[in-house]
Amino acid sequence: MAEAGALNAEMIAVLAILGFTVFLFVSEIVRVDVAAILVMVLLGLTGLIPGYDGLISPTHLFDGFASNAVISIIAVMIIGAGLDKTGLMSQVAAKILKVGGTTEKRIIPLISGTVGIISSFMQNVGAAALFLPVVHRISVRTELPMSRLLMPMGFCAILGGTVTMIGSSPLILLNDLILTSNRAFPEGVEKMETFELFAVTPIGLVLVVTGILYFIVAGRFVLPASKTETVSRRDSTLEYLQKTYGLRGDLFEALIPTGSELVGKTVQELEQLSGWRLLIVGMKGGNKMLLSPARDVESIAGAELALIGSPEAIQEYSDKYGLRLKRTLSTFAESLTSSKAGIAEIVIPPGSKHIGVTMSELRMRKAYGTTVLAVHRGGETLSTGLRDLEFQAGDTLITHITWEDLTQLAKDREFVVVTTDYPHEELRPHKVGFALAFFAIAISLVLFSDLRLSISLLVGAMGMIVAGVLTIDEAYRSVSWQTVFLLASLIPLGLAVEETGTAAWVARQTLGIMGDVPIWILQSVLAVLATGFTLVMSNVGATVLLVPLAVNIALGAGADPALFALTVALATSNSFLIPTHQVNALIMGPAGYRVADFMKAGSVMTVLFLVVMIAMLNVVF
Numbered sequence: 001m002a003e004a005g006a007l008n009a010e011m012i013a014v015l016a017i018l019g020f021t022v023f024l025f026v027s028e029i030v031r032v033d034v035a036a037i038l039v040m041v042l043l044g045l046t047g048l049i050p051g052y053d054g055l056i057s058p059t060h061l062f063d064g065f066a067s068n069a070v071i072s073i074i075a076v077m078i079i080g081a082g083l084d085k086t087g088l089m090s091q092v093a094a095k096i097l098k099v100g101g102t103t104e105k106r107i108i109p110l111i112s113g114t115v116g117i118i119s120s121f122m123q124n125v126g127a128a129a130l131f132l133p134v135v136h137r138i139s140v141r142t143e144l145p146m147s148r149l150l151m152p153m154g155f156c157a158i159l160g161g162t163v164t165m166i167g168s169s170p171l172i173l174l175n176d177l178i179l180t181s182n183r184a185f186p187e188g189v190e191k192m193e194t195f196e197l198f199a200v201t202p203i204g205l206v207l208v209v210t211g212i213l214y215f216i217v218a219g220r221f222v223l224p225a226s227k228t229e230t231v232s233r234r235d236s237t238l239e240y241l242q243k244t245y246g247l248r249g250d251l252f253e254a255l256i257p258t259g260s261e262l263v264g265k266t267v268q269e270l271e272q273l274s275g276w277r278l279l280i281v282g283m284k285g286g287n288k289m290l291l292s293p294a295r296d297v298e299s300i301a302g303a304e305l306a307l308i309g310s311p312e313a314i315q316e317y318s319d320k321y322g323l324r325l326k327r328t329l330s331t332f333a334e335s336l337t338s339s340k341a342g343i344a345e346i347v348i349p350p351g352s353k354h355i356g357v358t359m360s361e362l363r364m365r366k367a368y369g370t371t372v373l374a375v376h377r378g379g380e381t382l383s384t385g386l387r388d389l390e391f392q393a394g395d396t397l398i399t400h401i402t403w404e405d406l407t408q409l410a411k412d413r414e415f416v417v418v419t420t421d422y423p424h425e426e427l428r429p430h431k432v433g434f435a436l437a438f439f440a441i442a443i444s445l446v447l448f449s450d451l452r453l454s455i456s457l458l459v460g461a462m463g464m465i466v467a468g469v470l471t472i473d474e475a476y477r478s479v480s481w482q483t484v485f486l487l488a489s490l491i492p493l494g495l496a497v498e499e500t501g502t503a504a505w506v507a508r509q510t511l512g513i514m515g516d517v518p519i520w521i522l523q524s525v526l527a528v529l530a531t532g533f534t535l536v537m538s539n540v541g542a543t544v545l546l547v548p549l550a551v552n553i554a555l556g557a558g559a560d561p562a563l564f565a566l567t568v569a570l571a572t573s574n575s576f577l578i579p580t581h582q583v584n585a586l587i588m589g590p591a592g593y594r595v596a597d598f599m600k601a602g603s604v605m606t607v608l609f610l611v612v613m614i615a616m617l618n619v620v621f
Contacts, residue, residue, distance in 0.1 A: 007505060008501075010055065010500040010501075010502075011500055011501060011502045011505055013046065013055060014055060014496050014497055014500050014502040015502060017039060017042060017043065017055075017493065017496075018493075018497065018502075018545065020039070020042070021035065021036075021039050021493065021541070021545070022537065022545075024038065024039070025536065025537030025538065025541055026536045026537060031482070032482075032486055032537070032538050032541070033482045033483075033485045033486040033489070036485065036486045036487075036489035036490045036541070037485060037489045039489065039490070039493055040061065040062075040064075040489040040490075040492055040493070043055055043056050043061065043492055043493065043496060044056075044058060044061050055496045055500060056492050056495055056496045056499070060492065060495065061492050062488075062492075063491065063492070063495075064487065064488035064489060064490070064491030064492060065488040067176055067488065067491055068175070068176055068452055068453055068454045069169075069172045069173040069175070069176045069454075069487060069491075070484055070487055070488045070491075071454035071457075071458065072166065072172050072453045072454045072457050073123070073169060073172055073483065073484065073487065074461075074479050074484060075442075075454065075457035075458045075460065075461040076121070076122055076123060076166055076172075076457060077122070077123060077126065077478050077479045077480060078461035078464065078465070078470075078475045078478055078479065079121075079122065079438075079439060079442065079457065079460050079461050079464065080121075080122030080123065080126050080127070080130070080478070081126075081470055081474065081475065081477075081478030082435050082438070082439075082461070082464035082465075082469040082470050082475075083122075083435050083436075083439060084130050085427055085428050085431070085435070085469055085470045085474070086427060086428055086429055086431050086432040086435045086469065087427035087428070087429045087432070088432060088435075096110045096111060096114065096134075096138065104144055104148055104149075104219070105216055107138065107142060107144065107149065108148075108149065108152045108212070108215055108216065108219065109212050109216065111131070111134075111135060111138065111149060111152070111153050112152045112153055112155070112156035112208075112211065112212050112215065113156065113208065113212060114131075115127055115128065115131050115153050115156050115157045115160060116156040116157065116159055116160035116163065116208040116211075116212075117160060117163070117208075118130070118131070118157075118160065119156075119157045119158075119160030119161055119163075119167060120160045120161065120162075120163030120164045120166075120167040120204065121164060121166065121167065121439075121443075122167075123161075123168070123169070123480070123483075124157045124158050124160060124161040124167070124168060124583055125157075125349075125350065125480075125582040125583050125586060126480075127157045127160065128153065128154055128157040128583045128586055128587065129349060129416050129586060131153060131157070132150075132347070132416055132418055132586070132587070132590065133417070133418055133419075133420040134420075135149050135150055135153055136345075136418050136419065136420055136590070145225060145591075146590055146591045146592075147223065147224050147225065147591040147592055147593065148219070148223050148225065149591075150587040150590060150591040150593075151215075151223060151587065151591065151593065151597070151598075151601055152211070152212070152215040152219065152223075153587070154583045154584055154586070154587040155211050155215075155576055155601075155602075155605060156208055156211050156212065157583050158573055158575060158576070158581060158583050158584075159204070159207045159208045159210075159211045159573065159609075160204070160208055161204075161573050162200060162203060162204035162207050162208075162570055162573050163200065163201055163204030163205060163208065164197055164198060164200065164201060164204070165195050165196070165197050165198075165199060165200060165453075166197065166446075166453070166457070167204070168539070168572075168573055169483060169487060169539065169540050169543075170539050170540060170542075170543040170568075170569040170570075170572045170573070171195075171200065171569050171570075172453075173487060173491075173540065173543055173544070173569070174195065174543070174547070174565060174566065174569040175194040175195060175453070176491070177494060177543070177544070177547045177548070177565065178192045178194055178195075178547075178551075178562060178565060179194065180494065180495055180498055181498055181547070181548060181551045181561070181565070184498045184499055189555070192551075192561055192562040192565070193562060195562075195566065196447075197443075197446050197447055197453075198447075200566070200570065202616065202620050203570065203613065203616040203617060203620060206612055206616050207609060207612055207613065207616075210608055210609075210612050211605065211608075214604065214605060214608060218604065222600050222601040222604065223601065224592075224593065224594075224597050250308065250309075250310075250311060251281070251306060251307070251308055251329060251332075251336060252306075252307045252308075252309075252311075252314050252325060252326065253304060253305065253306055253307070253325075253326040253329055253330060253331055253332060254304070254305045254307055254314070254318055254323040254324060254325050254326065255302065255303070255304050255305075255323065255324040255326075256299055256300075256301065256302065256303045256304075256305065256323060257301070257302075257322060257323075257324060258301040258302065259301070260301070260321060260322055260323070261321065262299055262321050262323075263299060263300060263301045263303075264298055264299065264300075265298065265299055266295060266296050266297060266298050266299075267280050267283070267293050267294065267295045267296070267297050267299075267365075268295035268296070270299060270305075271295075273317075273321070274309070274313065274317045276384055277309055277310070277313035277317070278307050278308065278309030278310075278313050278314055278317060279307070279308050279309065279371050279373060279400070280293060280305055280306065280307060280371075281306050281307070281308050281336070281341075281371045281400045282305065282306030282332045282336060283297060283299065283303060283304070283305055283306070284303065284304045284331055284332070285299065285300040285302065285303040285304075286300070289331075289332075291306075291336070291341065291369065291402055291405075292365045292369045292370055292371045292400070292401065292402075292405070293365065294363070294365050294366040295363075295365060295366075304331045304332075305323075306329070306331075306332045306336055308371070308373065308400055336402075340402055340403060340404075341400065341401060341402040341403060342400070342401075342403070342422065343373075343398065343399070343400060343419075344370075344399050344400075344401050344406050344417065344418075344419040344422070345396055345397070345398060345399075345417075345418040345419050345590065346370075346396070346397045346399055346409065346415050346416070346417055346418065346419075347394065347395065347396050347397075347415065347416040347417075347418055347586065347589050347590055348391045348392065348393060348394065348395045348397070348414075348415065348416075348589070349393065349413075349414075349415070349416045349582075349585075349586050350393040350394075350582035350585045350586060351393075351480060351482045351483075351582065352391075352393065352413075352414040352415070353414055354391050354414050354415075355390075355391055355392060355393055356390050356391065357390065357391055358387065358388050358389060358390050358391075359372060359386050359387050359388075359389060359391075360387040360388065362391075364399075368401075368405060368408075368409050368412075369401060369402060369405035369409075370397075370399040370400070370401040370405060370406075370409065371399060371400045371401070372386055372397050372398070372399050373398045373399060373400060374386070374397075374398045375389060375391075375395050375396070375397055375398070376395070376396040376398065376589055376590075376592060377392060377394070377395050377396070377589060378394075378588065378589075378592075378593075378594055378595070379592045379593065379594045381398075393582075393585040393586075394579070394585045394586060394587070394588035394589040395589050396418070396589035396590050403422045406419070406422060411477075413477050413478075416586065418590050428468075428469065428470075431467065431468060431469045434463075434464065434467035434468070434469050435464055435467075435469045437463075438459070438460045438461075438463035438464050438467065438469075439460055441459060441460055441463065442456055442457050442459055442460025442461075442463075443460075445459055445460075461475070483540075486538060486540055486541070487540050490540060490541055490544040491544065493544060493545075494544040494545070494547070494548060497545070497548045497549075498548045502548075503548035503549050503551070503552045504552045506549055506552070507549055507552030507553040507555070507556050508552075508556060510549075510553055511553060511556045511557060519557060519558075519559045520614065520618065522553060522554075522557055522559065522564075523559070523563070523564060523567050523614060523617070523618075524610070524614055526546070526549075526550050526553065526564060526567055526568055526571070527567050527568075527570075527571040527574075527610055527613065527614060528571075528610065529546065530542055530543075530546050530567070530568045530571035530572050530574070531571050531572075531574040531575075531606065531609075531610065533545070533546065533572070534571070534572040534573075534574065534575050534581075535575060535577060535578060535580055536580070539572035539573065539575065539581075542568075542572045543568060543569055543572050546568045547565045547568050547569065550564040550565050550567065550568045551564060551565055560621070563617060563621050566617065566621075567613075567614075567617060570613055570617075571610070571613065573609075574606055574609045574610065574613075576598065576601070576602030576605040576606050576609070577598065577599060577602040577603060577606050578595060578598055578599065578602070579593070579595060579598050584598060
């Protein structure tokens with residue numbers, strides 16, 4: 001460990017870069033992964049100082065991309081995608097429905113407990129995304145509002161990340177950070193031992209159980225009874241839109257007669273003339289039929305339109321422009337029947353490249369064959385001004401789309417398709433044996449061999465690819481490259497904090513300010529600090545910044561440095577108070593949650609997490 005001497009120029013430079021890093025994360029001027037790469041480049045530029053090699057050696061600047069932690073995270077994501085491709089989630093949903101029945105107090109523990117276990121072996125946002133359609137299906141069949149089911153599921157997905165050492169990015173990263181700290185220890189100081197796969201399992205399981213019991217006991221007080229209830233596609237379009245989002249609309253056919261002033265106008269102009277009170281979801285002119293026609297498609301005399309909107313708005317439009325209105329589908333009866341098309345809910349997930357992009361820029365109709373009827377955001381349904389609306393994480397798009405186009409869109413990782421009750425491409429259930437076998441092989445290698453974690457997990461990932469559980473292209477798409485670059489780019493910053501003695505200096509100052517206090521108080525302060533950091537920045541960033549500090553504080557206070565490092569890595573999962581965690585952002589739109597809903601339910605969960613975690617850490621270790 002570098003000596004914690006007087007503050008020097010190197011330490012000042014590292015502290016300045018740390019402050020800049022925190023500023024970038026909190027201000028969100030750029031995306032978190034871009035911020036991390038900027039910081040890595042900035043560290044490399046310090047080597048331009050004449051006669052100085054830089055805060056970190058250029059030969060080690062990119063070590064993060066080949067680190068054990070980064071390769072392990074990639075492998076975990078691929079394994080999770082392989083298990084999903086076999087349709088296991090549908091089987092899980094069926095089992096939950098069979099065992100849980102239709103009562104909330106039985107469904108919540110089953111859903112939340114299952115997601116908690118699943119997220120202990122894959123990224124928690126991935127587990128939540130996989131289970132979002134499952135909860136939708138269960139909500140449909142039990143008539144329980146999604147707002148009563150998604151928050152317990154989301155919170156337990158986060159808690160499940162604490163059950164194993166591969167359940168969350170901070171825990172995967174922790175062992176690498178411990179080894180980095182060990183290299184900086186002075187002679188004579190005992191090195192820290194790394195943590196085995198199930199070292200945190202007792203703590204994580206108790207946290208998951210705490211979360212489930214919390215919602216069983218207090219759920220009726222803290223869970224909102226949102227009106228955003230989902231219904232089956234078997235209901236009429238009008239009933240669905242009204243019941244779910246307060247929108248009025250149904251499908252009509254209309255013919256544009258010869259001589260109409262609407263002839264030659266584009267789809268956008270036709271919709272604009274109605275004051276955006278109706279949308280065109282189909283157009284047939286001559287022998288050409290278009291579903292969700294692009295906005296620049298022009299109408300011709302005799303063209304037939306499929307319109308969606310309220311009966312009053314469509315009748316008024318037809319009367320004004322002389323359209324021949326049909327109240328039942330005939331031309332589009334086959335192509336827009338409920339077996340071919342309908343209403344679908346699509347969520348913009350955290351990390352999607354479409355965040356900040358407007359609908360007109362994305363060209364939803366031309367690119368994806370879907371007509372967006374409304375956007376549900378933060379408890380509010382927006383049905384006007386959609387063309388210029390910038391998408392946000394958690395937005396739920398209420399769309400009209402053919403099931404064929406929806407099947408293709410479901411493969412796009414920039415969206416999460418919530419609607420599942422539609423005819424779509426079959427998964428690969430015949431590969432479930434291979435998926436489970438290679439998953440078991442990977443876990444066995446982690447537990448019973450001396451192979452590095454990354455190699456053990458890659459055996460399972462590559463086994464699934466070779467066995468045809470998923471293709472190599474699907475494997476590439478399953479990886480969150482934003483997470484990979486975020487983690488790999490921050491690793492050199494942690495190394496610089498450690499090797500320059502900055503962490504030791506900050507630890508000495510902290511201990512001097514706090515004075516002689518019990519070890520558990522220092523541990524609790526670190527846990528609260530990590531909780532605060534993870535609410536305003538990524539949990540990976542909080543871990544990289546705080547683990548070196550925690551290790552040095554523990555050494556200065558005569559405590560176990562590995563225990564203090566683990567405290568930080570676990571506390572970065574305590575992200576329930578506001579919807580900044582990716583899982584919370586994912587469920588916010590589909591359930592119609594507001595920030596106030598998270599603050600109400602999350603404040604108690606935050607305190608429970610801290611108390612249970614500190615107690616269990618000291619009992620187990």
